[in-house]
Amino acid sequence: MKGDVHDRTCPSRTLLDRIGDTWSMLVVIALADGSLRYSELAARVDGVSPKMLTQTLRALERDGLLTRTVHPVVPPRVDYALTDLGSSLLDLMRGLEDWAETHIGEVVEARNAYDAR
Amino acid sequence: MKGDVHDRTCPSRTLLDRIGDTWSMLVVIALADGSLRYSELAARVDGVSPKMLTQTLRALERDGLLTRTVHPVVPPRVDYALTDLGSSLLDLMRGLEDWAETHIGEVVEARNAYDAR
DNA sequence: CGGCATCCCCCGGGATACTG
DNA sequence: CAGTATCCCGGGGGATGCCG
Numbered sequence: 001m002k003g004d005v006h007d008r009t010c011p012s013r014t015l016l017d018r019i020g021d022t023w024s025m026l027v028v029i030a031l032a033d034g035s036l037r038y039s040e041l042a043a044r045v046d047g048v049s050p051k052m053l054t055q056t057l058r059a060l061e062r063d064g065l066l067t068r069t070v071h072p073v074v075p076p077r078v079d080y081a082l083t084d085l086g087s088s089l090l091d092l093m094r095g096l097e098d099w100a101e102t103h104i105g106e107v108v109e110a111r112n113a114y115d116a117r
Numbered sequence: 118m119k120g121d122v123h124d125r126t127c128p129s130r131t132l133l134d135r136i137g138d139t140w141s142m143l144v145v146i147a148l149a150d151g152s153l154r155y156s157e158l159a160a161r162v163d164g165v166s167p168k169m170l171t172q173t174l175r176a177l178e179r180d181g182l183l184t185r186t187v188h189p190v191v192p193p194r195v196d197y198a199l200t201d202l203g204s205s206l207l208d209l210m211r212g213l214e215d216w217a218e219t220h221i222g223e224v225v226e227a228r229n230a231y232d233a234r
Numbered sequence: 235c236g237g238c239a240t241c242c243c244c245c246g247g248g249a250t251a252c253t254g
Numbered sequence: 255c256a257g258t259a260t261c262c263c264g265g266g267g268g269a270t271g272c273c274g
Binding site (some may be wrong): 001002003004005006007008010011012013015016017019020021022025026044045046047061062063064085088089092095096097099100101102103104105106107108109110111113114115 | 118119120121122123124125127128129130132133134136137138139142143161162163164178179180181182202205206209212213214216217218219220221222223224225226227228230231232
């Protein structure tokens with residue numbers, strides 16, 4: 001079964017929102033090299049608030065893109081790791097990251113030119 | 118010069134927001150095969166309101182991803198076309214579209230499983 | 235440590251109506 | 255045709271405080 005993002009009623013539309021989300025991208029990329037704890041993610045994803053981090057992690061977990069593992073120890077320890085499905089997004093996410101970092105110069109120039117008109 | 122999306126102060130962060138935006142993606146993909154008029158875009162990008170379409174087009178134009186050409190005729194005619202920079206995003210956008218459409222089934226299953234817990 | 239709850243403000247974005 | 259203008263509501267998202 002194939003979705004159609006051009007159909008406004010297709011669920012794949014909501015998926016486009018999720019994978020296009022900045023926090024989602026940064027979290028997925030952060031987990032590229034293996035599982036991380038909540039606090040490690042908070043440190044790596046610069047600027048994210050606890051609320052948004054939790055919200056993003058829950059959404060990604062619900063969509064089956066990552067797993068959440070609670071270790072019953074004191075102090076608590078919770079690990080997050082990409083699923084196979086989540087890993088299949090890595091190349092795409094890194095592609096977007098790379099495009100943004102590579103072309104940001106041109107875009108800033110274009111913005112300046114546009115604003116100066 | 119290279120940006121760093123992991124730095125919250127880097128302008129490439131705003132760029133990540135823009136290219137991750139659902140309307141931006143759909144507009145860029147719609148323009149893949151050549152220029153389109155405003156009304157043609159409105160028809161192809163299912164569900165977009167005039168306000169969001171205009172807003173999205175202005176943002177993409179400002180970032181140098183597409184050009185806006187006004188023909189001084191009656192009735193008015195305005196064409197939108199990707200720049201080279203915009204075209205360089207096409208593979209990435211189509212990759213995201215394809216991923217979403219291919220994996221939407223698995224994701225819907227994952228959501229149902231999660232919600233049933 | 236890893237959250238969830240609450241408050242609150244701002245603005246994204248839809249609907250509708252009007253114009254060059 | 256290709257927008258702009260206005261209204262208005264819902265929710266995104268930050269700050270703060272509490273808990274197991």
